[in-house]
Amino acid sequence: KLVQQHTSCMEKMECLLSIWLHDLYKQNIPISLAFIQEKTMSLYKDNKIEGQIGESGPLNASRELFHRFQKRYGFKNVQVQGEVGNADKDAAEAFPEMLKTIIKEGSYNPQQVFNADKMGLYLKLNEKFVPGFKALKxxxxxxxxxxxxxxxxxxxxxxxxxxPLAMKNYVNSCLPVIWKSHRKAWMTRQLFHEWFEMKKYCEETNLMFKILLILDNASAH
Incomplete structure (x- = not known):
């Protein structure tokens, strides 16, 4: 029984890991093997606690384990970096000071500085999820x-x-989100522009209509 629980935990962990990796891949986010190993162990630990597996020991998230995972889930095109490139590291280290300079020179206060980002939302997930990643769309x-x-x-x-059929008896305006549709569930410039409307916020808070918005370089932004 312990072996069966361990196997089930591994399958669920790999399922979650495949979704996480594919989402990063679709957004062209570079990733290191060390980061994948850390995520693997975190997912395994969470599922181990949920499944209450006994003293099976920690997971060894080795390079070989990841390569076997790649073959099973068909991640042939995912390029994994051994270490984060020097250019990215330098840019990341320089960014905090650069941001401070921009905020100071623009006289922005914390109420005028915003950050936004998108993520995948997974409402249905189980061990029977197979490669194909339709859920991501x-x-x-x-x-x-x-x-x-x-x-x-x-x-x-x-x-x-x-x-959608599941929302048949619901009014979109009553949902705790702004509901928009796109045939491929893509974020577009028009949707983003309609969403990020700050003029009313500035008027209500007696702020100058000037906002610093921090984003990644996705085309929709």
Missing amino acids: DRKLLLGGSARGDMKLEPLLVYRSEN
Whole structure:
């Protein structure tokens, strides 16, 4: 029974890992093997606790384990970096000071500094999930808020269908998200522009209509 629980835990962990990796791959986010190993052990630990597996010991997230995982889940095109490149590391180290300079020169206060990013939203998941990743095309969620923490933007949900069957008896305007549709569940420039409307916020908080928005370099942004 312990072996069966361990196997089930491994399968669920690999299923979650495949979804996580594929989402990063679709967004062209570089990733190191060390980061994958850390995520692997974290997912395994969470599922181990949930499944209450006995003293089976920690998972050895070795390079060989990941290579076997790659073959089983068909991650042939995922390029894994041994270490983060020097250019990326230098840019990451320089960014905090650069951001401070921009904020100081622009006279932004924390209420005028915002960050936003999108993520995949997975509503249905089980061990029978197989490669193909159709679930990733279903929905995207855009989140954002101010540096001060006093303003959280209403989440924007982009779904491939405007009126899905599961939402038949619901009014979209009553949902805790802004519901938008796109046939491929993509975030578009128009959707993003409609979502990030700050003029009313600035008027209500007596702020100058000037916002610093920190984003990644996705084309929709």
